[in-house]
Amino acid sequence: MRRVWIETYGCQMNVVDSETLMAILVATGGFVAADSVAEADIILLNTCSIRDNAEQRIWHRLDELGALKRRRKGMIIGLVGCMAERLREGILEQRPAVDIIAGPDSYRSLPLLVKEAEEGGRGINTELSKEETYAEISPVRLDGAGVSAFVSIMRGCNNFCSYCVVPYTRGRERSRDPETILREVGELFNAGYKEVTLLGQNVNSYSWNASGKGGRVYFPELLKQVAEVSPQLRVRFATSHPKDISDKLLETMAGMPNICRAIHLPAQSGSSRILEKMNRKYTREWYLDRIAAIRRAMPDCAISTDVIAGFCSETVEDHEATLSLMREVGYEFAFMFKYSERPDTVAAKAMPDDVPEEVKTARLTQIIDLQNELSLASNKRDVGKEFEILVEGASKRSVEKVFGRTSQNKVVVIPRSSKVGADHKIGDYVRVKITSCSSATLQGEEVI
Ligand code: SAH
Ligand code: SF4
Ligand code: F3S
16 A cells, blocks of 8 residues: 655645545555655645746755655655646656656546556656546545535636636646536535535536537536535535626526625736736626626625736736726635746737836735725625624634634634534534624624
């Protein structure tokens, strides 16, 4: 039995991919999950290429692991995921200690790649696939709490936003068989899970040809079927591309209370000129129209975004347009980044990365400061209101408290002791009233 340790970097897709590749290794009968790096025979880094600093972290980690390998004979280092796909054999020129290189579509071959490495060679497979979705594989859940799980419903991306490396590292878009999705969700619910998040780079373009069984299945139908597994199961999804968030989807959400009232709708910029250069395929006006549609369908829906500061040719006016868009929408939450040029993307080839680093930093700081204000304002509006939360764990600050999330995906901290019966446990639904807040968290108490 070889013990395998996986470190996961990057997005939620990588989290579920790590669980999938652990399932593939365990199913061969020759591997178990290690409890720590110290006892591992095989160490896999599941990597991300989205920004340069994501890759820098991996290079540093490889240096540390290389030093460990010199002291520990027979140890195997594998680099998998997006960075493996982007750089392929090129990794070896910089870090010869790496034994395995596997891209996101080649995880079924990992047992073979390990064997090649154990025999003193190198296991390399970076082929991308048009079909692979790991459909029938039930991931080995590595997080432990057993309440919330990610479920991959599609892979790849066809959008080619000009700044983005994902279409190159994950290949073409393909959807997973809905039967296998529903089976996995049913198994999770039976195992005690209370929440699933359906994952894809652009879940709204989910499309499955169920030949002979009622035609095509699109995302709203899939979402409804997943939500019908049980009213006690919360359903979330990420990410939605603004260009195709449909009224049908919003109606489906509004009709089912267990589909969470939270939509992550990355705007990237508030300037239509920049959006066009980014190849996002929508304008500021289109985006705001979709926000209005969300508000009409679900007035209590939280909306979050991703924003990039300092994309090629961004002027002060473009930047101001981003700030004004953020104010106009009043986002609950945002992931905010400085533009990082990625080799071989359309932007890298055709658009100079001409916003100086210190200008990017200053703009990002303004964006973050504004979002903190908006998050605080949104949280203040919740004070005095009631929500149902799903308890996820102990509070980091106090053993007397637990935390959970609202349907809107906001964290609420409440006293551990219940007003009726035993203490609140992980996986319980609790009705709470919000008593106070900061920009990051809500404090509440149970209401009966
Ligand atoms: N598929 C998702 C997100 C994928 S990557 C979507 O389209 O929304 C997550 C976020 O990283 C993106 O939304 C974008 O804001 C950011 N990002 C992607 N490429 C980047 C780059 N080259 N520099 C800075 N941020 C980037
Ligand atoms: Fe990247 Fe755009 Fe695809 Fe998202 S939709 S993964 S930002 S190319
Ligand atoms: Fe995800 Fe990073 Fe790849 S964000 S898709 S792991 S480049």
